[in-house]
Amino acid sequence: MGRIWLPLVLIVSLFFLWGGANNLNDVLIAQFKKAFVLNDFEAGLVQSAFYLGYFLIAMPAGIYMRRFGYKSAVIFGLTLYGIGALLFWPAAERATYGMFLFALFVIASGLAFLETSANPFVTLLGPPETATRRLNLAQAFNPLGSIAGILIGQHFIFSGVEHTPEQLAAMSEAQRTAYYVSETHAVQWPYLVIGIVVLGWALLILATRFPRLITAHTATASAAMNGGVMGKLLRDKSFIGALLSQFFYVGAQVGVWSYTIRYVQATMHGTPAKLAANFLTAELVCFMIGRFAGTALMKYVAPVRLLFVFAAINVVLTLYAVMHPGSSGANALVACSFFMSVMYPTIFALGVEGRSDDERKLGSGLLVMTIIGGAVLTAIMGAVSDHSSMSDAMIVPTCSFAIIALFAWRRRSARSAI
Incomplete structure (x- = not known):
């Protein structure tokens, strides 16, 4: 050691x-x-x-x-x-x-x-x-x-x-x-x-x-790249659901954190960026606490069920930030980070769960690529803000969390039917 x-x-x-x-x-x-x-x-x-x-x-x-x-x-x-x-x-x-x-x-x-x-x-x-x-x-x-x-x-x-x-x-x-x-x-x-x-x-x-x-990584790497494994993954509705959910999760997380300072400045007029950054720091603290709390909760609650509950709560919190711009809306975004904490690893685990070694390796690579959601959804939020307002831009993560909740609900229902 x-x-x-x-x-x-x-x-x-x-x-x-x-x-x-x-x-x-x-x-x-x-x-x-x-x-x-x-x-x-x-x-x-x-x-x-x-x-x-x-x-x-x-x-x-x-x-x-x-x-x-x-x-x-x-x-x-x-x-x-x-x-x-x-x-x-x-x-x-x-x-x-x-x-x-x-x-x-x-x-x-x-x-x-x-x-x-x-x-x-x-x-x-x-x-x-x-x-x-x-x-x-x-x-x-x-x-x-x-x-x-x-x-x-x-x-x-x-x-x-x-x-x-x-x-x-x-x-x-x-x-x-x-x-x-x-x-x-x-x-x-x-x-x-x-x-x-x-x-x-x-x-x-x-x-x-x-x-x-x-x-055994090198020995199996080439096999993981063959079209049969890729085709099997891309025909699997459950895996496609995980890819889409991860795409929208990363986009929602990056979007909320990227525009928190702008949201505070736009809705709490006169707040300097240096002070507004305190809200972002609070979000990250909540995220860290949520990671440990979520892991502990998974001893008693199935991960897919917890994912659904947390995503549904975040639909409400981000929608509140849209409808109530200002300090209360900013605090809702801070709370949102607590419930985002378990989403990435839980969606990732559901995506590769029960798969062969080759499918897991190739599937993991595809799931990592969904991080592009951070680029796409952040740009969309910026465009919404420019044409409407920064508070209205938070409707983008609202829709994203709704998609994640739908994915979790379907996975939960599929498991219950087995």
Whole structure:
């Protein structure tokens, strides 16, 4: 065990690192909207660029991992993550929004490698009988990283300086330019430090001797890619339901978190972004608490039943945020995060439940790709906000949670009929 604990700590830490990167995007949406004078749709492209990276790189990351191994995939992913973070410095110097989006795409590409490799890697670093416990421990660090990301953004990126359109109009051209430049440059040092830390972590993993892992992964990988397995999965209505539910879940989660700061500012007028970020931090704390509470509840309530109840509650909470904009609506969104906590792993588990090894591997890859929902639904929410209001945009996650509830209800009914 002494030879395993250091590699295990290094890999578990990755869950913290990508949690921070994911939720720093929620800060960047508000920051770039201010620095580049963007509408909500344009600001939402932060998440579109990010999750497009996940979608496009997930399968190549799996192929790379099968060819070169888990450790190599982790190092390559950290390298991409670090390079993407370092690209924020020249992007800020050039004050080019498109370059920031490219940097986020590079970061997301690195995270796709990390998520594809780290989850199975953790299960292999130790005795098989404690694999589930190790993975649950590793996943617990993800919301901690998310909270750290929000706090970094709140205290090191947000300046607390908010100008109304009237105040900006009253400024001289030079004053407005100086303001926009200062807000753009605010991201440089935090991301420079992140980039250095991540690349340093890659070197540390490179220098660490990992135990030899003996698995059947390589031997069965090619079989998992044949058309027969793919065709069987895509003809399975239950699996398609899981894919759709995961797509809408990721879109709802990313959408709610991405626009919480904007929702607070739009419905609680005069609230600066730095203060509005407290609501986002509260959401992540609720998410973390919900993860542990939901796991405990599953000892007494079937996971599919709990998924249905939590999804139905979130339909009500997000609909309330639509109909009652303001502090009570914002608090409803905070509560929503508690009930989102168990959805991703529960839908994922239902999607691969009872399948052969080949189906499980290919099915897992397809389920990871549904993370593109974070790009699609966030952009739709931005478009709804631009044409109506930010509170009305919350109808998108309302519909998403309704689809998840329908999936859970059908799975529950199917089980009852057996």
